Amino acid sequence: MDDTALWIVSLLASTVRLATPLVLASLAGFYSERAGVVDIGLEGKMLTGAFAAAATAAVTGSPWAGLAAAIAASLLLALVHGFACITHRGDQVVAGVAINTIAAGLTAVLANAWFDLGGRTPSLDGGQRFLGLHFPLAEAVRGVPLLGRFYGEVIGGQNLLVYLAVLAVPATSWVAYRTRFGLRLRAVGENPAAVDTAGISVPWLRYRAVLITGLLCGVAGAYLSIAQGAGFQENMTAGKGYLALAALILGKWRPYPTLAGCLLFAATDALQARLQGVALPVVGAVPVQIIEVLPYILTVLLLAGFVGKSIPPKAAGQAYVKDR
Amino acid sequence: MSASTNSDGLPRWATLALLPAINLGAALVVSSLVILAIGQDPLSALAFMVKGAVGSGTGLSYTLYYATSLIFTGLAVAIANHAGLFNIGGEGQAYVGGLGTGLVCLALSGWPWYTVLPVAVLAGALFGAVWGLIPGYLQAYRGSHIVITTIMFNFLASALMVYLLGGPLIEHGQMAPESREFAESTFLPAVKEIAAGLGYRTSTLPLNLSLLLALLCAAGVWFLIWHTRWGFQMRTVGANEAAARYAGINARTTIVVAMAISGALAGLVGINELQGVQHRITLNFQAGMGFTGIAVALMGRGHPVGIVLSSLLFGALYQGGAELSFEYNEISPRLVVVIQGVVILFSGALEHMFRPALVRLLKPKAAASAAGQRA
Numbered sequence: 300m301d302d303t304a305l306w307i308v309s310l311l312a313s314t315v316r317l318a319t320p321l322v323l324a325s326l327a328g329f330y331s332e333r334a335g336v337v338d339i340g341l342e343g344k345m346l347t348g349a350f351a352a353a354a355t356a357a358v359t360g361s362p363w364a365g366l367a368a369a370i371a372a373s374l375l376l377a378l379v380h381g382f383a384c385i386t387h388r389g390d391q392v393v394a395g396v397a398i399n400t401i402a403a404g405l406t407a408v409l410a411n412a413w414f415d416l417g418g419r420t421p422s423l424d425g426g427q428r429f430l431g432l433h434f435p436l437a438e439a440v441r442g443v444p445l446l447g448r449f450y451g452e453v454i455g456g457q458n459l460l461v462y463l464a465v466l467a468v469p470a471t472s473w474v475a476y477r478t479r480f481g482l483r484l485r486a487v488g489e490n491p492a493a494v495d496t497a498g499i500s501v502p503w504l505r506y507r508a509v510l511i512t513g514l515l516c517g518v519a520g521a522y523l524s525i526a527q528g529a530g531f532q533e534n535m536t537a538g539k540g541y542l543a544l545a546a547l548i549l550g551k552w553r554p555y556p557t558l559a560g561c562l563l564f565a566a567t568d569a570l571q572a573r574l575q576g577v578a579l580p581v582v583g584a585v586p587v588q589i590i591e592v593l594p595y596i597l598t599v600l601l602l603a604g605f606v607g608k609s610i611p612p613k614a615a616g617q618a619y620v621k622d623r
Numbered sequence: 624m625s626a627s628t629n630s631d632g633l634p635r636w637a638t639l640a641l642l643p644a645i646n647l648g649a650a651l652v653v654s655s656l657v658i659l660a661i662g663q664d665p666l667s668a669l670a671f672m673v674k675g676a677v678g679s680g681t682g683l684s685y686t687l688y689y690a691t692s693l694i695f696t697g698l699a700v701a702i703a704n705h706a707g708l709f710n711i712g713g714e715g716q717a718y719v720g721g722l723g724t725g726l727v728c729l730a731l732s733g734w735p736w737y738t739v740l741p742v743a744v745l746a747g748a749l750f751g752a753v754w755g756l757i758p759g760y761l762q763a764y765r766g767s768h769i770v771i772t773t774i775m776f777n778f779l780a781s782a783l784m785v786y787l788l789g790g791p792l793i794e795h796g797q798m799a800p801e802s803r804e805f806a807e808s809t810f811l812p813a814v815k816e817i818a819a820g821l822g823y824r825t826s827t828l829p830l831n832l833s834l835l836l837a838l839l840c841a842a843g844v845w846f847l848i849w850h851t852r853w854g855f856q857m858r859t860v861g862a863n864e865a866a867a868r869y870a871g872i873n874a875r876t877t878i879v880v881a882m883a884i885s886g887a888l889a890g891l892v893g894i895n896e897l898q899g900v901q902h903r904i905t906l907n908f909q910a911g912m913g914f915t916g917i918a919v920a921l922m923g924r925g926h927p928v929g930i931v932l933s934s935l936l937f938g939a940l941y942q943g944g945a946e947l948s949f950e951y952n953e954i955s956p957r958l959v960v961v962i963q964g965v966v967i968l969f970s971g972a973l974e975h976m977f978r979p980a981l982v983r984l985l986k987p988k989a990a991a992s993a994a995g996q997r998a
Contacts, residue, residue, distance in 0.1 A: 339711075339770065383972040392709055392770050394972035396917060397964050404960030405657065411955035412661035418955065533957075541774050548771065588786040595775040595782075602767035611768075 301444075308448045310569055315453060315461060316527055318565035320345070320519045320536075322464045324543035325550070325557050326471050327515035333475065333552060334508030335488035335614040336384055339395030340376065341516055342540025343402030348373040348520020350406040353420040353531035354413065356427045356524075365427070365525045366460075370517035376402065377513025385505045388618030399540075407533045418533035420524070429458040429526040460522040467515065472554040484508055488612035491619040501619045519543075545598040552612060564594045633982050639929065643922050645977055646970040647936070653965045654958060661953055668947060668954065675946025676939035682946065684814055684828035690931075690938030691830075691895045692717075692909075694837035696916025697923060697930040698844050699755075699889035704925055705848055706881035707861035712758060712773025713889040714913025715780030716751040720890020722784065723750030725802060725897050725904035732806035736898075739809045743898055744836070744891065751890015752883040754780060759882025763875035769882070777913075788906055802904040811899045831899035833891075840888060841927040847884075857881050889913060911960070918963040921970045937963070 324341045331338040348369035356365030376398050383389040383397075407418050414420050434455025440447040475481040483504055487494045491501045523539075524531045542564055550557030571590040655665035676686045696713045703710035710716075723746035731739045758772035788800040795803070813831040848854040859867040860877045867874050896908045919937055923929030937959075944959040969977070 339774075379968070383968065383976075387973055387976045389972035389975055390709075391972075392711075393921075393967060396711065396914075397968035397972050400914065400918075400964030400967055401961055402964075404957045404962075404964055407957035408657060408955045408961060409661065411957070412953045415952070418957075538778060541778070544771070545775070586786050586790070588782040592779055592782045595778045599761070599767070599772055599775050602771055603761045603765035604767070605765075 304445045305448070306573075308445070308452055310566075310573065311449070311453045312456070313569040313572070314562065314566045315457060316565075317568050318561045319461045319464045319527070320522050320539055321543045321546055321561040321564060322558060323460075323467065323515050323519035323522065324540055325547045325561055326467050326554065327512040327519065328544055328547045329471060329475070329552065329554060329557065330484065330508045330515070331512040332547065332615055333488045333612055334484050334505045335491060335612055335617065335619070336380070336505055336509055337391040337395065337616045338380065338509075338512060339392055339544070340380055340398035340402075340540075341512075341543055342536055342538070343395075343399035344373040344376045344513060344516035345520040345523065345540050346399075346406055346534070346536045347376055347402045348517040349524035349535055350410060350420070350520075350531045351517075352521035353423065353524035353528075354410070356423055357414075357421045357530070360427050362427055362429050362525050366429075366518065366521045369521035369524075370514055373517030373520060374510060374513040377509050377516070380513075381506050381509040384618065385502050385509070388620065391616055391618075403534060406531070410531060410533065420531040423525060423529045427525065428529060429460055429522075431456045431458050432462075458522075458526045460518060460526045463518065464522075468554050468558050475554065480507075485612075488614055491614050495619070495621065501621075505619075516540075542594060545594060548598060548611075549601055551610070563597075567591075567593050632986055633978065634985065637981060637985060639924060639926070641981065642974075642977060643924065643929070643933070643970065645981075646922060646966055649969045650962050650965040654962045657958065657961055658954065663951060663953060668951065671950055672940070672943030672947050674943075675950075676943035681828060682942055684830040685942040685945075686935070686938040687834055688829040688831070688895070688900070688938070689912075689941040690934040691834045691837045691899075692892045692912040693915055693919050693934035693937050694841055694931055695891045695895070696889050696913050697919030697934055698840055698916075698927065699885045699887075699913075700916045700920035701923065701925040701927075701930055702844055702848065702857070702888065703755075703881055703885040704920060705854075705861050706857040706878060707864065708759070708762070708769050708878060708881060708885075710755065710758075710773055710882065710885050710889075711770055711917070712755060712776050712886070712913070713916045714909060714911070715773070715777035716754045716886040716889035717892035717909040717913045718777075718780045718784055718907075719754040720747040720751030720886070721893025721897050721908055722787070722904065723747045723890065724893035725805075728805040728809045728898055728902075729802060729904075731809060733808055734806075736809050736811055740811065740832075740894075740898070743809075744894060747890045747893045748887035749890070752887040755886020755889070756879060756883040759879045762882075763878040781907075784906065788904060792904060794903075800906050804903045805898070807902075809898065810902055811894070813899065829900045831895065833895040833899050836891065836894060838931065840891065841931050844888070845927040853877075853880065889916070915963055917971075918966045922966050924970075 324345055328338050328341050351372035352365035352369035355368035356362050380394050380398055383394040384391045410418050410420055437451035437455050441451055475485060483494060483499055487501055487504050495501050523535055546560035546564055547557050549560035567590055571587050574590060575587050658665040658668050675682050677683050696717060699713050700710055724743045727743040727746040728739060731742065754776060758769055758776055761767045761772050762769040792802045793800060811831045811833060814828045856872045856877045859870065859872055860874045864874050892909050892912055897904060901908055915937055919930055919933045922933040940959045940962055944956045947954050948956040
């Protein structure tokens with residue numbers, strides 16, 4: 300029985316760790332997409348953030364400098380996205396693909412040139428990373444069955460960025476539904492002409508949304524390379540940006556359901572790693588790939604309206620032309 | 624992505640030649656900056672790349688071999704684009720298409736290559752078409768977004784192939800996730816054999832007969848898009864779906880057909896990579912060719928001639944970049960991915976930045992009078 304409890308606690312802890320980058324990136328996507336700017340480029344911004352964080356932390360020795368560099372690099376790409384899609388009314392999807400491609404190439408080229416480790420950055424030691432925080436009394440209550448370990452390893456023991464991600468969800472919900480900025484943000488994604496008529500600048504509003512997206516993607520990237528991991532590797536986001544986008548769609552572009560989507564995807568990921576070659580009751584050993592693709596299949600089914608219906612912000616994907 | 628119309632008064636030659644040249648120039652400037660940033664001399668690096676890509680028979684052969692795959696994926700992206708669809712799924716369609724081609728080559732052991740080829744082409748096209756058709760169907764009939772669905776299908780394709788090559792298709796007794804080698808009789812003739820037939824001796828080079836197939840496909844796409852009823856329907860749906868429906872075009876069917884053809888074209892990458900070169904089904908054999916097809920199609924402005932030319936350019940970049948990274952340890956072959964991204968940015972997402980500027984520059988009088996009328 301204790302084994303099962305241990306297994307569940309470790310599964311939950313791993314789910315939290317895997318969900319964090321998804322939560323940060325999908326909330327990033329929330330701001331951009333609710334403002335009417337489709338963002339396929341979450342992946343690229345995260346990857347760039349991961350590289351900037353690891354490179355800076357390796358050189359300066361400070362995780363905080365790494366985090367700042369990740370945010371700065373990701374913001375820069377967000378500005379490129381805004382420049383192409385808002386200022387020049389370019390195709391938002393194409394701009395996102397461009398950003399992902401540039402990020403995939405540039406991080407590999409720079410990592411290879413600067414560190415000469417075949418596209419990796421040097422391994423970071425404890426002082427250069429965000430490490431797990433030890434919660435008070437975690438050792439003392441460890442003996443309490445289930446709850447003690449749950450407190451010490453799932454609720455506590457995570458690094459700072461995990462708690463930041465946890466806070467980001469209610470914060471986003473509050474900003475989007477309780478502030479003037481949030482109201483305008485949602486309005487500009489549904490009906491930019493109405494916002495314009497009210498005398499509010501559509502481009503400036505959308506630029507702010509895109510910048511928040513950049514900020515959160517930067518944090519997500521830093522989490523991957525200097526909190527969860529200990530260094531950058533080529534293409535280390537490995538589709539997490541797309542998965543975050545899928546979670547956003549699954550959550551129907553709302554913060555809490557999106558969080559649920561992220562947790563679901565993270566749990567399948569955590570489970571998948573633990574079910575390699577394990578024979579399940581009834582079905583027997585399932586190829587891990589089947590569990591691995593569940594998030595993708597779920598997204599396809601959901602988008603096709605087979606499992607509920609997910610309707611994007613009305614003006615998403617369209618550039619706003621003022622004089623029409 | 625809008626179709627390249629000349630309604631703003633930009634001359635045709637500027638659309639077809641000057642704009643791509645400017646995009647290429649911008650990409651070269653950015654990549655020069657990157658090379659500078661890593662402390663190398665961009666001019667000598669570029670010269671080395673050009674030499675590596677076209678300076679020798681071997682280099683040229685590799686350039687053309689890469690170009691072959693890019694023609695397939697570039698055409699795939701372009702044909703979907705003509706119907707107003709952004710197919711990011713070329714990568715997955717090429718992967719699954721290659722599975723079809725590979726299975727045929729494995730099954731038809733002992734058949735001569737010229738009898739295997741038609742079956743392998745059909746199988747590759749069919750498998751690729753299915754992988755493109757499903758997202759097309761879901762877009763047309765269920766309203767899901769083609770971009771997201773094709774991205775998801777890339778992941779599904781990847782998982783499927785990892786599963787198949789890790790288990791059911793793995794060569795018996797081997798650790799590497801690959802199928803067994805095809806029978807030698809099924810190999811497509813490579814340059815070596817063709818040259819030997821003509822009395823020349825060369826080393827083993829990857830360029831093979833599938834380049835001809837790619838050029839045939841380019842001609843076929845040109846004919847389909849501009850000289851058939853289907854092509855007209857696709858372009859109409861792409862220009863304005865609502866108008867197409869009013870005109871009595873079945874937009875849904877058109878979307879599904881366009882995605883099926885698009886997937887089929889991408890699915891032919893396996894003919895070049897597997898039947899032509901690898902001679903077995905390997906993990907990730909399509910290696911980004913599907914994604915590069917986006918840059919190829921954008922730069923070629925959706926026209927088969929432009930796509931063949933930009934495939935040659937990107938083929939040269941791939942080969943030149945590989946040579947460059949042998950010579951300069953500091954420069955990763957992934958530099959070509961940066962160039963590709965910059966091309967997508969400038970010729971795709973920022974096309975509204977260059978175009979009006981060019982219009983003003985090339986037609987000063989017309990622009991001035993138009994401005995006068997507006998005022």
